[in-house]
Amino acid sequence: MLSQNHDLATHDLAAQVAAIDIDESQNPSSANANAFAAWNGEPPPTPKLKSNGIIAIDITGQFSHAAQQLELGELIKDPFFTLFESVGALEIMDPKMDSGYLEPGETMEDDYDFSQPLLPEEIIGIIDQLLCHEVAWHIGHPLGQTIFTSLYIDRILDPCPTQINQTFFDRSETSEDESLNFQILRAYCLGLIKTCSYVNEGVKAEHYYEEEDFATHTFNRSLLENIGKDEILQLLGDTEEQLSGSTEMSTEIKDALICRVSFRKKFLMAVEDVNSRDSMESIKEHWSGLQTLLPTLKSSATLGKPVPGTFSVKIQRKLASTVPPRPIVEISWEATCEHLERLCRDGSIAAEVLKYYDSHSLMTFVSLFQARKPQPSVYVRTLLQHYIFADMIILGSISIRQVLDDDLSSTVLPANILLDRGNDEVEVPTDPRFMMAAQMESFRSQAARSYLDILRTICQNRCRIRRTLCRLVADWEVLQHDAEEMDVDLRQYTREESINDPDISSEPIYSFPLSSWAYFYKLRQMEWLVQMGFELEIYQSDELATMYWYLQYIAKTRARHLERIRGFTFRASRRNRVPEKQTEVINALSFINYSTLEATATYGFADALSCLFTVLNRLSLIKKPDLPYSNDLQRYEVRMKPFQLIGLPELVSHDELSKVVAQPEESTMDLLKYASESALAAKKGFEIISKLNAKDAYCQGSYDSWLKNVKDCLKACIFTGISIAAVKKAVVGMKDGGDVGIKVEIPEIGKGYHEWWIVPKVVPTS
Amino acid sequence: MEKSQSEDYLRSLLNKTLRVTTSDSRMFLGQFKCTDSERNTILAQTFEYRIPPAPKNISGDEAVTLDMTSRYLGLVVVPGEYITKIEVEEFASQMRGQNQQSG
Numbered sequence: 001m002l003s004q005n006h007d008l009a010t011h012d013l014a015a016q017v018a019a020i021d022i023d024e025s026q027n028p029s030s031a032n033a034n035a036f037a038a039w040n041g042e043p044p045p046t047p048k049l050k051s052n053g054i055i056a057i058d059i060t061g062q063f064s065h066a067a068q069q070l071e072l073g074e075l076i077k078d079p080f081f082t083l084f085e086s087v088g089a090l091e092i093m094d095p096k097m098d099s100g101y102l103e104p105g106e107t108m109e110d111d112y113d114f115s116q117p118l119l120p121e122e123i124i125g126i127i128d129q130l131l132c133h134e135v136a137w138h139i140g141h142p143l144g145q146t147i148f149t150s151l152y153i154d155r156i157l158d159p160c161p162t163q164i165n166q167t168f169f170d171r172s173e174t175s176e177d178e179s180l181n182f183q184i185l186r187a188y189c190l191g192l193i194k195t196c197s198y199v200n201e202g203v204k205a206e207h208y209y210e211e212e213d214f215a216t217h218t219f220n221r222s223l224l225e226n227i228g229k230d231e232i233l234q235l236l237g238d239t240e241e242q243l244s245g246s247t248e249m250s251t252e253i254k255d256a257l258i259c260r261v262s263f264r265k266k267f268l269m270a271v272e273d274v275n276s277r278d279s280m281e282s283i284k285e286h287w288s289g290l291q292t293l294l295p296t297l298k299s300s301a302t303l304g305k306p307v308p309g310t311f312s313v314k315i316q317r318k319l320a321s322t323v324p325p326r327p328i329v330e331i332s333w334e335a336t337c338e339h340l341e342r343l344c345r346d347g348s349i350a351a352e353v354l355k356y357y358d359s360h361s362l363m364t365f366v367s368l369f370q371a372r373k374p375q376p377s378v379y380v381r382t383l384l385q386h387y388i389f390a391d392m393i394i395l396g397s398i399s400i401r402q403v404l405d406d407d408l409s410s411t412v413l414p415a416n417i418l419l420d421r422g423n424d425e426v427e428v429p430t431d432p433r434f435m436m437a438a439q440m441e442s443f444r445s446q447a448a449r450s451y452l453d454i455l456r457t458i459c460q461n462r463c464r465i466r467r468t469l470c471r472l473v474a475d476w477e478v479l480q481h482d483a484e485e486m487d488v489d490l491r492q493y494t495r496e497e498s499i500n501d502p503d504i505s506s507e508p509i510y511s512f513p514l515s516s517w518a519y520f521y522k523l524r525q526m527e528w529l530v531q532m533g534f535e536l537e538i539y540q541s542d543e544l545a546t547m548y549w550y551l552q553y554i555a556k557t558r559a560r561h562l563e564r565i566r567g568f569t570f571r572a573s574r575r576n577r578v579p580e581k582q583t584e585v586i587n588a589l590s591f592i593n594y595s596t597l598e599a600t601a602t603y604g605f606a607d608a609l610s611c612l613f614t615v616l617n618r619l620s621l622i623k624k625p626d627l628p629y630s631n632d633l634q635r636y637e638v639r640m641k642p643f644q645l646i647g648l649p650e651l652v653s654h655d656e657l658s659k660v661v662a663q664p665e666e667s668t669m670d671l672l673k674y675a676s677e678s679a680l681a682a683k684k685g686f687e688i689i690s691k692l693n694a695k696d697a698y699c700q701g702s703y704d705s706w707l708k709n710v711k712d713c714l715k716a717c718i719f720t721g722i723s724i725a726a727v728k729k730a731v732v733g734m735k736d737g738g739d740v741g742i743k744v745e746i747p748e749i750g751k752g753y754h755e756w757w758i759v760p761k762v763v764p765t766s
Numbered sequence: 767m768e769k770s771q772s773e774d775y776l777r778s779l780l781n782k783t784l785r786v787t788t789s790d791s792r793m794f795l796g797q798f799k800c801t802d803s804e805r806n807t808i809l810a811q812t813f814e815y816r817i818p819p820a821p822k823n824i825s826g827d828e829a830v831t832l833d834m835t836s837r838y839l840g841l842v843v844v845p846g847e848y849i850t851k852i853e854v855e856e857f858a859s860q861m862r863g864q865n866q867q868s869g
Contacts, residue, residue: 046813046836047783047795055861056785056853063779063805063852066772070803076776077800077808086800086808089841092788093848100814100837102790220838320838 099317099325110312112151114169118181120249120257124304126152127188127260128333129311134192135336138377141329142215144319147196149311149328152189158318162226164235180246184257187239190224190232191264197223198271199379206382213461214378219319229272236265256300263293274347277387277396283351291344298337346376350384356395357700359407360591365702367458368709373750375462385459389452400448411520412513412565414572414588415581417494432493443486443514450475454525466532469525470642476522477646483514511568516561519648523558527551527602529642535755541746542624543635544758545613549661552606557649559599566592594698601685604678605717605757611675612724614661615668616760621744672728679721686714716757726762741765776801779854784809786844787851792816794844805846812842
């Protein structure tokens with residue numbers, strides 16, 4: 001019980017702490033995350049309690065007496081120690097914070113007898129529980145609340161074994177008196193820990209968000225770094241063999257155990273081997289091999305007998321952690337099996353990225369893979385990053401330059417001298433080719449980072465993708481500007497002829513290939529940014545008209561920009577008649593055509609939805625949520641913040657935007673007519689797109705998911721047409737001043753046809 | 767001791783290594799950073815020491831040495847009401863010097 005005074009004193013401290021101005025914007029993560037970050041390194045070595053040079057003097061009396069003299073609330077403190085720091089201090093003896101606190105009569109350790117025999121059914125029960133814990137860790141819970149709560153795992157890891165024969169549960173040194181049941185459990189546990197070690201290292205090597213996506217913290221425990229995986233695989237293999245020859249148990253139980261041991265063996269082999277980028281087939285074999293065991297594993301769980309006593313939350317007290325003890329995470333067997341099935345499936349698909357077709361197909365692959373619902377797990381996402389980026393060699397075989405040149409050549413510079421590898425060979429500094437090579441290298445070094453950032457970003461969790469895109473568009477704005485200067489500079493070497501067309505401009509017109517390329521990608525990302533907003537339910541329903549208007553604005557700008565690129569590519573193709581170069585030009589034109597088609601369908605659809613939502617707003621069918629703490633202008637500023645720094649396309653001001661969205665001079669019927677025409681045009685666009693082959697749609701390697709995505713867009717588009725017609729009918733039938741007789745339902749995310757297209761459903765009220 | 771003397775005394779302990787024992791017989795070893803009139807004490811870079819449970823299967827006559835199990839905690843605040851003992855670590859060499867001065 002806390003005394004009154006103590007309450008006062010701590011309250012006083014708390015008040016002072018609260019008064020400190022904490023810049024929360026710098027620290028969006030929780031205090032726990034910070035605590036983790038702080039101890040992620042090795043904690044300092046434990047000081048020796050007994051040392052000849054140091055003596056401890058009891059000062060209890062003096063200290064207490066001196067402290068009593070202090071005023072209530074007066075603090076004696078180190079001037080360099082701030083109260084802000086003290087916020088992170090753990091309060092000892094507070095059961096919620098102090099992981100070492102024991103209730104009266106409670107003991108530190110579980111009095112668990114490791115020599116007590118276990119039934120085969122109990123081994124199954126423990127193994128299955130461990131598997132649930134492993135999956136819980138995979139989905140983001142810390143080891144301390146999952147696998148590390150197992151007493152058997154703790155027995156193996158503490159003290160840290162240096163060789164495999166130090167891992168017997170009874171602490172003996174030979175396997176002579178180890179029963180088969182214990183051997184199964186021990187082999188399984190060793191395999192499990194080693195699997196986790198590979199997964200942990202794999203995740204840590206790539207980009208992910210600690211605690212948000214995954215907890216790599218091992219609480220200063222070594223995940224069997226001293227024991228080689230071959231020894232463990234050997235033990236698992238031996239155990240499997242011994243089990244097959246065993247006559248001690250029923251066939252059913254035996255098969256269930258063999259399945260588990262074999263699953264662990266295969267899982268461990270998989271996580272070790274799938275890091276290699278040499279063979280896509282071998283990775284796929286690993287995952288499919290693992291997947292074939294899942295049905296047996298799943299169904300035989302009923303044979304198991306849970307042993308809850310072998311898991312304890314108390315183990316957290318022994319872990320190096322600054323966070324208070326937290327409950328054991330329980331996830332169901334069904335969820336576990338489902339996750340494992342998805343892991344095998346996603347892992348197998350992720351490997352397909354290793355087959356490189358072209359740079360656009362690569363980007364399509366990554367973005368569609370990450371858009372799978374539910375999103376692939378962090379481990380698979382980091383595997384994908386590993387396949388793409390490891391050692392700065394794209395997909396293990398292609399240089400970054402190659403990917404970048406592929407991309408440039410298939411958008412703005414087909415068969416162009418700027419990308420001629422022969423330029424590198426020229427050593428005369430006065431030669432224009434030498435200068436071109438040097439300039440292009442300087443451009444590549446800047447562009448490569450931004451380009452790879454896009455791919456890396458799409459590999460993150462959905463919320464982070466959107467957040468990071470906000471930053472990326474600003475990067476690409478800078479890149480576009482720098483590229484513009486390079487374009488001007490390069491003209492003296494390429495001797496590009498200008499186009500003089502008084503209809504367009506009195507000035508000579510140049511192609512600006514590099515900045516055109518940067519502009520194209522900037523626009524793509526701006527579209528994604530808005531579209532991710534729909535997926536992540538960022539916008540209120542009354543804002544949908546505005547946001548779809550903005551989407552069509554950006555998509556339309558992209559279509560026009562592509563038109564410009566097409567013009568220059570076309571002209572270049574007429575000048576360049578070398579046959580082998582023609583394929584490059586045709587390929588670039590084909591990509592421009594595809595992207596134009598896609599942009600056109602997008603802006604048509606977005607336009608239709610924007611008009612439809614405007615009508616619904618007019619008819620007061622969409623309730624404006626009660627937002628007492630903000631107004632339209634503030635919301636506009638927040639929504640447009642990422643675009644504020646963008647020069648082109650120009651930011652539409654708040655007043656102008658409200659006007660173009662509301663279109664007050666248009667009648668409701670005209671708006672609906674326009675909306676249905678746009679929807680129809682978009683529908684035609686999606687239909688044409690859906691008939692393209694993988695090569696023409698730049699989705700080689702991911703055609704099936706691409707087609708599903710297009711079909712979903714198409715369905716959403718058709719459904720929009722139906723909704724527009726229903727509103728039109730209701731408006732026509734509406735008597736003056738009367739009720740429109742319909743209501744509108746906005747489907748929840750995941751319930752509609754496509755996450756990026758929120759289509760209202762119109763229902764009669766009758 | 768007067769109030770100012772008391773303050774000076776406590777201040778002289780700042781940043782020294784204290785060993786604070788709590789009512790559940792754990793000991794916390796860390797650098798002394800802050801205290802108040804209730805002896806609520808903040809220690810930095812703290813290690814927790816605990817006497818491990820008595821081993822089984824050992825007859826009463828045998829003398830056994832048990833190492834305290836330790837664990838790194840970092841920054842902690844020990845509420846004064848649970849403090850049963852406070853010790854300060856000093857270098858033996860410096861202590862001899864002080865004794866000579868005072869003696």
